[in-house]
Amino acid sequence: MPETRSQYRDELDQLEASALGGLELVNAALERTAEAVEHQDVELAQLVVADDDRIDGRYLEVHQALITLLATQSPVATDLRLISALLHVLKNVERMGDQCVNVCKMIPLSGNEPPADRQMVEMILTMARQTRTLIAQAKRAFEGRDVEMARDLVRQDDVVDNLNRECFRLALEIGDDADRREWAMTMLLAARAIERIGDNAVDIGEQVAFVVTGLFREFEDASHPV
C-alpha cells in the first residue's frame, strides 16, 4: 500500500534530529566547562553561561513544535511514544545545559590561583570526559533505537558516580586551611553537577527503551538500589 503522511513523518524526523542535536550542544558546553575548570578560565566560563541560551532556545523551539504536532496530527502508537520521549529528552538537555552553567558560575569562586589539589581537578576532568562519552552514547542509542546500548549507559555512569565519591573523599582530606576547604567545596559542587549530567544521560537511555518497548522502567531505582 502507498505510504501516507510523508510530510508529517518528515517533520517528526526533523524534530527528533533537532532534539538529539541538543545533546551535541550540551557535549560542546561540557567540554568548554571542563576546560574552564582546568584553567580557571573565567571568560570561557562566561561564554558557556551565555551560550546556554542556544540550548534553551533549542528546547523552546522543538518543544513548541512537538506540542503543535500533538495538537494537529494526533499521533499514536510509536509516534506518540517517540514524541513523549523527545519531550523528556528535551527536558534532560535543558537540565544538562543548566548544570554546565552551574559549574561555570562557580569558577570565579574557585579563584585565579592554581588549583588547591591537582588530583581533584584531574578527577573532575575525567568525570567530564566520561560524561561526554555517556552523552554521545545516549544520542547514538536513541538514533539507533538500541536498547542494549541504552542499558550500557548505567555501567558507564557507574564510573562517573565512583569518581564523584572519590572527589568527596579527597575533599575530606584536603586539610584545615579555610581557603583550600572552600575551594574543595566548590569543586565538590562542580563534581556533583557533572554527576547529575551523567544521570540525565541515563534518563535519556530509559526513554530509548520506552520508545522501543512501550514500557517505562527505570534502569536503576535510586530509592531501591539492588
Added chain:
Amino acid sequence: MTQIAEQAQQPSQKIPVRAPRPQGPRRERGNVELQALHAWYGANHAVRGVSLGFDAGRVTAIIGPSGCGKSTMVRCINRMHEETASGRAEGEVLLDGIDLYDPAIDVVGVRRLVGMVFQKPNPFPTMSVIDNVTAGLRLTGADKDEVEDRGREALVEAGLWEEVSGRLKAPGTGLSGGQQQRLCIARALAVEPEVLLMDEPCSALDPVATLRIEELIAELKERVTIVIVTHNMQQAARVADTTAFMLSGELVEVGLTEKLFTNPDDDRTEQYVTGKFG
C-alpha cells in the same frame, strides 16, 4: 433457557414492550461472541474466520481501512448481512450463549435485541418525532399509552427530550442532522435492545453533533453493549473501551483501546493507526 433466548426464539409480537432489566453496576446480559465468522458477497469472501467477543457494559470500536469487512462483520451480528443480495454468513454469533443463526431463532426478534444505527440518519420521512421513536414498539402491538411513554423515555435516554419535547408531533426530518441521528438512536433504544450496533454513526455530522453522540455512547454503555464501526481513529480512542483492528477480512488485533493506540502488538496495526497506510 435464558430470558434472552426465550425472547429471541419467540415471534417478535410476543416480546414484552419492556423487558426487565438487571440491577447493579454491571450488566450481565448483552455479551456477544463471534466464533469463526465468515461472510461473503457472492464469491467475495469479506469476513474471514473472525472470532471476537463484545462484553456487556463496554464499547468496542472496529477500525480498519475501507473494504476490510468491518461493516459486514457488524451487520452479521443482527443478521442484516443476509438481507443483502448474494450475502451469506457462516460460523456462530452468540448472544449470551444463544446462537442467533439457529434456524429456530426469529430474525425480527434478533433485530429487536440487537439494534442498529447507520451512517446517515434515516428517520421515517412521513412520521412525526414521536412516531419515529415508537415505530418499532408499535409493531409489538403494545398499548398506545405505554408505547408513547416508552418513546418519551427513549428520547430522554438519547439526550433529545429537552430539544424536541415541544414538537413531538412535528416531522422527524425537520430536525438537524445530529438530532436526527439521536432520534434514530432513540428509536433503536425504544425497543430495549441488549446490543447497539453503530456503523459510522457520526460520519455525516458536524464536530459538535459528533461530540454529543460520543457523550451519549458513554452514557448508554452501562445499559447496552455498544459496537461502533468508525473510520475516525480519534473517535475510537475517545469512546471505546476495546478496539479491534481488521484488515482484508481478518481480525488482526483486539485489545484495550489505550494499549492498541499506544503500543499495539501487531506491526500491521502500528502501520495503520500511525497512518502509514489506509
